[in-house]
Amino acid sequence: MRARLLPNRIRETMAYILQQLLSKSAALYPDKMAVWAREKSLTYRELDERSNQLAHLLRQNGLKKGDRVGLYFPKAVESIVCMFAVLKAGGVYVPLDPQAPTDRIAYIISNCGIRILLTNYEKRQGLDAGTLQALDLCVLTDQTPKASNGAHVIPWTMLAEFPTMEPTAVELTEIDLAYILYTSGSTGRPKGVMLSHQNALTFVEWCAATFQVRSEDRLSNHAPLHFDLSVFDVYNAIEAGATVYLVTEDMALFPTTLAGFIESKQITIWYSVPSALILLLLHANLKPEKLPHLRTILFAGEVFPMKYLRLLAELLPAVELYNLYGPTETNVCTYFRVERERLAGMDKLPIGKACANTEVFAVNDQDEVVTVPGETGELFVRGPAVTYGYWADAEKTQKMVVPNRFQRHFEEKMYRTGDLVMLGEDGYYYFLGRRDSMIKSRGYRIELGEIESALLSHPGVREAAAVAIPDELVGNRIKAIVAPHDSQSLKSVDLQHYCSLRIPKYMIPEIIEFCPDLPKTSTGKIDRVQLVRSAMPVAS
Amino acid sequence: MTSAGNQEVGQPSAVIRDQIREFVRDSLASPKGIASFTDTESLTENGVVDSLGIFRLVSFLEDTFGTRISDEEITAQNLSSIELIEQLVVSKQQK
Numbered sequence: 001m002r003a004r005l006l007p008n009r010i011r012e013t014m015a016y017i018l019q020q021l022l023s024k025s026a027a028l029y030p031d032k033m034a035v036w037a038r039e040k041s042l043t044y045r046e047l048d049e050r051s052n053q054l055a056h057l058l059r060q061n062g063l064k065k066g067d068r069v070g071l072y073f074p075k076a077v078e079s080i081v082c083m084f085a086v087l088k089a090g091g092v093y094v095p096l097d098p099q100a101p102t103d104r105i106a107y108i109i110s111n112c113g114i115r116i117l118l119t120n121y122e123k124r125q126g127l128d129a130g131t132l133q134a135l136d137l138c139v140l141t142d143q144t145p146k147a148s149n150g151a152h153v154i155p156w157t158m159l160a161e162f163p164t165m166e167p168t169a170v171e172l173t174e175i176d177l178a179y180i181l182y183t184s185g186s187t188g189r190p191k192g193v194m195l196s197h198q199n200a201l202t203f204v205e206w207c208a209a210t211f212q213v214r215s216e217d218r219l220s221n222h223a224p225l226h227f228d229l230s231v232f233d234v235y236n237a238i239e240a241g242a243t244v245y246l247v248t249e250d251m252a253l254f255p256t257t258l259a260g261f262i263e264s265k266q267i268t269i270w271y272s273v274p275s276a277l278i279l280l281l282l283h284a285n286l287k288p289e290k291l292p293h294l295r296t297i298l299f300a301g302e303v304f305p306m307k308y309l310r311l312l313a314e315l316l317p318a319v320e321l322y323n324l325y326g327p328t329e330t331n332v333c334t335y336f337r338v339e340r341e342r343l344a345g346m347d348k349l350p351i352g353k354a355c356a357n358t359e360v361f362a363v364n365d366q367d368e369v370v371t372v373p374g375e376t377g378e379l380f381v382r383g384p385a386v387t388y389g390y391w392a393d394a395e396k397t398q399k400m401v402v403p404n405r406f407q408r409h410f411e412e413k414m415y416r417t418g419d420l421v422m423l424g425e426d427g428y429y430y431f432l433g434r435r436d437s438m439i440k441s442r443g444y445r446i447e448l449g450e451i452e453s454a455l456l457s458h459p460g461v462r463e464a465a466a467v468a469i470p471d472e473l474v475g476n477r478i479k480a481i482v483a484p485h486d487s488q489s490l491k492s493v494d495l496q497h498y499c500s501l502r503i504p505k506y507m508i509p510e511i512i513e514f515c516p517d518l519p520k521t522s523t524g525k526i527d528r529v530q531l532v533r534s535a536m537p538v539a540s
Numbered sequence: 541m542t543s544a545g546n547q548e549v550g551q552p553s554a555v556i557r558d559q560i561r562e563f564v565r566d567s568l569a570s571p572k573g574i575a576s577f578t579d580t581e582s583l584t585e586n587g588v589v590d591s592l593g594i595f596r597l598v599s600f601l602e603d604t605f606g607t608r609i610s611d612e613e614i615t616a617q618n619l620s621s622i623e624l625i626e627q628l629v630v631s632k633q634q635k
Contacts, residue, residue, distance in 0.1 A: 099587055250584040253591050254615050279591055283611045442591070474592060493570040500573020505587050510571055 016174040017197045018235060019087045021204070022048055023166070025241040029215060034238065035080045036265070037246035042077050044241070047084065049164035054085030054139070056162040057154065058116065061137050065090035065170050068112045068180065071225065072096040072105065073120040075246045078141040078156070079225055080234060082118045083179075090170030091116075092177040094192070095226040098123060099249065100504045104190065106131040108182050112192050112391045124153075174198035180391055181228055181328050183445050184507070186436070188453030192391035193328045202385040203331040204235045206355045210335070211269065211296055211322075215241035218265055218293070222247045222272035227443070228328045229300060232271055252276065259284035266293040273443030274304035275474050281311055288316050300324035300332065301443025302475040303431065304349055313340050325351035325431065328445070329387040329400065329415050333358050334429060350428035351421070358383040361406075362421050362429065369406060376422045378435060380404075382414040437528075439468040441476045444506050448478075451509065454502040455480060460490045463518045465526050466509060467535045479535050480509035483518050490514065551633070556605070557626040563600050564622060568593045579622040594619065601625070607632040 015021050025034070026048035034047045042050065063069065069086045071079060071093055079095075086093040094112060096105050106128055109117070115136040117124070124138055139154045178197045185191040207213065219237045221244050223229035237244035245265045251257055259280055262270065277299060280286055297312070297319050304323065313321060321338035336352030354360045362370035362377030370377040382404055389397025404414040420432040437448040448466040455464035463483035468476040484490040492512035499508045519527040557579070569577060569588045583589040589597065597619065598609050607629065618628045 250582070250616055250620070253584050253589065253594055254619075256612050257615055275591070283595075283614065285611055496571050497573035497575055505572050505590065508572055 015201060015239075017087070017172050017176070018178055018200055018204075019051075019084055021235060021239045022051070022084050025215075025238055029241040032215070032241060033243045035077050035244050035246065037075055037077045037079075038248060040077050042081070047081060048166075050081045050159060051084035051088055052164050052166050053159040053162040054081060055088035055167045057139070057159060058085060058089040058091065059167055060162075061116070061152075061154070063089050063091050063116060065172070066177065067091045067116065068094050068114045070094050070096050070109060070114040070117045070119070072098060072117055072123050073141050074098045075221075075225060075248050076141065077246075079246070080244070082141070083225075083234065086118075087178060088167060090172060092179060094180045094182070095224075096182075097224060097226050097504060101501050102126050102128065102131075103502055104504065107189060108192070110134065111189070112180055172197070174201065177388075181226060183328055184438070184447040184450050185396075186438070186447040186449035188450050188457075190450075191393055191396060194388050194391055195328075195331070196388065198384050199331065199387060200231055200235065202357050202383065203231065203355070204239055206332075206357065207232055207236050208239055209356070211236070211298070213237070213240040213242055213269065217242040217268045219244045219269045220247055220262065220265075220267045220271065221245065222252060222270070222276055223301075223443075224249070227301075228331055229271055229273070229443075231331060232298070255279045255282075255284035259286055259290075262294065263290045267291075268293050269296045269298070270294065271298040271300070273301040274299050274308070275302065275442050277312060278305075278308045278473060281308055281315070286315055288318070291316070294319055296320045296322070298322045298324055300326070302440045305472050306343075306346060306349060308472075309338070309349060310343050313338060313343055323349055323351060326381075326385075327415075327417055327419075330358070330381045330385050330417075333360055333381045333383075333385060336428060348430055350424055350426070351431050352428050355385075358385050360429065362423060367405075370423050373423050373425045373427075376420055376432060379417045379419045379421045379429065380414045381417060382412065386413065386415045439476045439478075441468075441478065441506055442474045444504075446476075446478070446507050450503060451478065451480065451499070451507055454499050454507075455482060455495065455509075457502070458490075458495060458498050460484050460486065461495070463526070465518055465528065465531055467528065467532050469535050477511075478507065478509045479511040479513065481513050481515060481518060481531055481535075483515055553626055553630050556629050557622060559604060560601075560625050560629070561622050563604075564588060564597070564625075567596065567600070577622075581622075582620050583622075584616060584620050589619070597625070601629060605629050605633065 026044040030045040031043050033041050034044045035042050069091045071082050083093055109131055117135050117138045119138055120140055120142045137152045141156050174197045176197060177194055178200055179195055180192040182190040182192050213236045219233050219242055221230055221233035233244050323336040324332045325334045326332040332355060334352045334354055336350045359382045360379055362379050364370050364377040389401045401413050401415055404412045418435045421429045422432055424430050439446050451466040452464050455461050461482055462485050464480060466478055466480045469479055471477045495512055496508055519530045521527045574588050577586055602609055619625055
């Protein structure tokens with residue numbers, strides 16, 4: 001309501017909480033398409049009003065400031081309504097992977113104390129009785145009003161009974177949490193990265209300025225919503241009054257379908273993991289004349305193999321290409337605009353330099369900041385984009401979000417990425433590898449320890465190790481080596497099935513090898529170096 | 541183009557379907573921990589087929605049935621269930 005009456009004042013005010021981006025654009029472009037998915041779309045007015053209605057509904061049903069609300073259904077226009085509604089109601093949304101095993105979903109729901117779930121009939125049906133018991137309310141985004149065991153269930157049609165004007169403001173500041181993104185945890189359970197409005201807006205504002213997102217733009221959203229790449233797609237589209245087109249899970253699998261989507265929706269800005277772009281390159285018969293609107297391609301999440309990047313740069317000579325780097329804990333912290341004239345002579349792509357309002361530096365083994373080109377160190381990040389830490393995990397938080405010892409005058413925190421980098425002659429940072437056993441596959445962060453702990457929880461498994469086999473297309477494939485208690489009875493398909501109930505599909509080892517004992521180092525630890533070496537020839 | 545593989549042209553479609561089902565079960569579904577699926581179920585929605593699985597499936601179909609599947613034919617309409625895959629193979633063998 002305020003937005004409608006005072007568009008000029010809203011326009012002049014700098015957003016400090018994410019929902020203000022929508023209020024501003026809804027006032028400026030009420031009839032423009034804001035979001036499209038599965039042949040459905042919403043204008044800015046509709047998105048604003050529907051999220052207001054859902055916010056009222058949530059408040060009236062007990063949502064209090066700071067409450068966590070789960071979003072658990074396949075991507076749809078309702079996803080964006082839900083995100084804004086939770087924020088407008090003063091809550092914190094938690095996007096849950098609709099394809100993850102329900103055991104993992106149940107853990108997350110209990111870990112961050114979700115009492116309200118925005119879901120659909122089918123996904124809700126899949127939850128166990130204990131989880132349903134712990135919920136106070138489920139709002140179903142499809143129309144089915146039945147099924148009311150456990151939590152109180154409200155169908156989407158009920159939204160119509162709530163006012164379309166913005167709910168009276170909950171007092172929020174930029175340091176309040178906006179969302180929590182769960183990522184793989186080394187101790188066997190996922191960990192929730194807490195992100196505030198300020199964390200997100202620091203990134204969104206940098207993107208708006210750097211990529212000059214305009215209201216005529218059409219952005220794709222390829223990444224799942226529980227993946228931080230989607231923060232750009234959704235919030236920068238809304239910030240600019242542009243349109244975001246959600247790529248649904250099934251569409252993403254078929255390269256020619258995806259290329260047809262980019263063409264027919266006249267996508268201007270594309271953002272995804274490199275592996276999605278490589279599949280498009282190899283199997284979609286991309287033609288630059290069919291993509292005249294595409295102006296910018298952003299990629300992040302894993303290393304883009306140079307030979308494919310050169311191919312992409314040649315195929316789409318007019319498109320600007322950017323390599324973005326950053327763990328979920330900082331969103332994006334460095335970037336590199338691909339310089340085509342340098343590509344032929346480059347053997348490695350830099351992760352670049354720090355984004356605005358962010359500082360990055362490498363710290364070497366002598367605990368000094370790296371200043372000399374060619375030197376390596378662990379990358380640290382400071383600034384308002386850095387997370388507070390992990391939900392309900394003070395120990396892990398203290399390890400990763402640490403006091404900045406280089407700051408002598410006041411207390412502040414910085415994030416240690418665990419990534420080893422080199423400072424290049426060109427002044428850009430180059431990614432070298434990890435300090436720990438985290439790997440990437442299709443851009444997903446995977447802690448090998450989480451896979452091992454799933455395997456070890458099987459009663460037939462005595463020892464287990466997971467190793468990564470580098471792969472050009474997807475970054476890494478996963479192999480496990482298992483020493484069973486009784487060599488007769490355990491089969492790899494059984495173990496894979498067992499894993500599928502505990503960890504997401506992209507984490508399940510593709511190959512499981514059995515051996516009587518795992519190789520050990522002289523100190524009795526599992527010899528990972530030997531395991532990795534012997535795993536290499538298996539790569540297909 | 542149709543008789544290059546190790547299968548006879550005009551093979552009963554039930555046999556083709558069995559071979560497809562067996563490959564999908566052993567090479568794509570089992571490693572992901574999926575024990576059962578129906579012939580009409582969407583293999584992309586139930587997570588049996590992922591972005592790499594699609595291309596393994598295509599290679600299998602090309603090698604086994606001696607047919608060539610173009611990038612344009614790699615779509616949900618042709619490949620998202622056992623039934624649809626069988627129809628694709630049969631239609632290609634009839635050409």
